[in-house]
Amino acid sequence: MSDVAREAGVSLVTVSRVINTPEQVAPATRAAVQAVVARLGYVPNLTAGSLATSRSRIVAAIVPTIANLVFSETIEALTQTLAEGGHQLLVGQSGYRAADEAALVETFLGRRVDGLVLTGCHQPPALRVRLRQAELPVVQTWDLPEPGGAPVLDMAVGFSNVAAGAAAAGHLLGRGHRLLGFLGADEDRSRLRLQGFQAAAAAQGAEVLTALLRPPATMAQAAQRLVEMVTRQPALSAVFCNNDLLATAVLFECLRQGWDVPRRLAILGFGDLPVAELAVPPLSTVRVRRGEIGTRAGQLLLARLGHGGDAATGALAATASRVDIGFELVVRGST
Amino acid sequence: MSDVAREAGVSLVTVSRVINTPEQVAPATRAAVQAVVARLGYVPNLTAGSLATSRSRIVAAIVPTIANLVFSETIEALTQTLAEGGHQLLVGQSGYRAADEAALVETFLGRRVDGLVLTGCHQPPALRVRLRQAELPVVQTWDLPEPGGAPVLDMAVGFSNVAAGAAAAGHLLGRGHRLLGFLGADEDRSRLRLQGFQAAAAAQGAEVLTALLRPPATMAQAAQRLVEMVTRQPALSAVFCNNDLLATAVLFECLRQGWDVPRRLAILGFGDLPVAELAVPPLSTVRVRRGEIGTRAGQLLLARLGHGGDAATGALAATASRVDIGFELVVRGST
């Protein structure tokens, strides 16, 4: 920067202003400095800027894994939204392990990230305390705290997985099924859906067979567990798969076994991934707007970080800091 | 840090050493400092550290989109590998747009990232120059430069997409098909495969019908274009889909149309995603070890950044800086 200043015959601050607040610099001076910047190929050091302003323009997100369309679409939208606000995204993967999540948070705090996006709302107490005292904008995503549970840490975007599970059961019960299967990964959100699913089934005196797969749940596991379930309990007539990919695996397995879908076995998926609509028969599923979770999370953060916002806007954002994006039951041919 | 130093009765440097090179500090001092660190909940500011050392411990990666299993699995492995070496990953999405890619590179250069991972090896000349003069470790991934094309910028991990396309055609031709279909997104890697595919077909006097979908290619587009192709050219007996998801869409469409797979239409996929093996019939496909691309890219960077490496190791890494991970034709029931 001092090279540029010298060559342009101005001081350091002027160069700084040309880069950050060009409108504050006289057009002639600005043009001269910009010419030197271009000629020298000068790239401002954002690290130094961050140190001076104590704002990194970096946001971190922690997801269980990025190799799952469910999360990657959220991250895609988040990256996009943040980029529009001039922020970059640092990604961390917890692998569904709480210890890894805590370690990642620690690293990100060290980087002085401007905000943090977490997956889920069931952080261990120690981590909750840590985040509180860090006074860092935090958005919890994907689940929303259930009444009576731990409150929102700061901001949250998601929906009630318990309600989604209940809606899934409601649909299948409405179709006359009395023995339901539940196939999902053994992780937070899936268990919440199971909770709602079981409660709704129990309320109508129906039974639920459960298969929780070790995360990350694979399609092969799903197909195998399905066959086991049906073999052991031939009365099983409907299964709720906690992810459309698992549902697709189950659908193919039925094709292989010669089981008619939905007559022999009804299949309900989750997520409404592209495959759901195109499958034969098309999959009934619970639609969740994954991208919107990322977009809203990004917007909440940007608002908090004072993008085009005065105090009033900040206050507004604060009131709306718990966003329920809901879910939608999409009934197609598989149920 | 000065709070810690004062409380522990030592100087700043000592605290710094306890954090970065604890073995250089006397055990008693070390323990005392660590106790204060814990008590105060001190988190070292990595931004300040980066400024002082001019090493950010951040690597950036640019992919077309993260919401595609093809790339997200690479990113997953890369994140993992880098994390083991104490580096974090900043992600950027180009959306298949060269201008966005260049803008992202500029931002990342400003962050003084320690390394950069790019998708593809067909960067525009201006960007190539920029990267050269930045003297930044760069890994190009997914394609490897073809002989006669632009050389590797610095390091590369990938395979020959042209050869993969040729292998795909070779397989279908060997099955006796004379009129082949090609279904893929209109983007670099897909076009390279098309190139190899067409060349191999032409060499045996076979014809190729091409459908290039605007990226990101959707399953719905694929199903629709397939029907168009088959309707117009009933002699079409085999189609190479440039992604197993597109192949799955095509497979379902055949089921819907009542076209037997592989007898009426043979389907060859690309990638060997989990769905390929479980589909009915299981999809023949071209297997690419997506995770390994990320792992190897991460290893190349860490080696270059001097992890456990002396000059000799650095030299070794330099010689092996073009890694061909190959591909593998997996023949299953769909061809």
Add this chain to the structure above:
DNA sequence: TTGAAAGCGCTAACAT
């Protein structure tokens, strides 16, 4: 084994 001094490259606050 520990410490003092001098930056890293930038920006905030206050001049002018």
Add this chain to the structure above:
DNA sequence: ATGTTAGCGCTTTCAA
């Protein structure tokens, strides 16, 4: 509209 001064929080000499 532009400049001066004083840091941001750490690490790197070099010295003790």
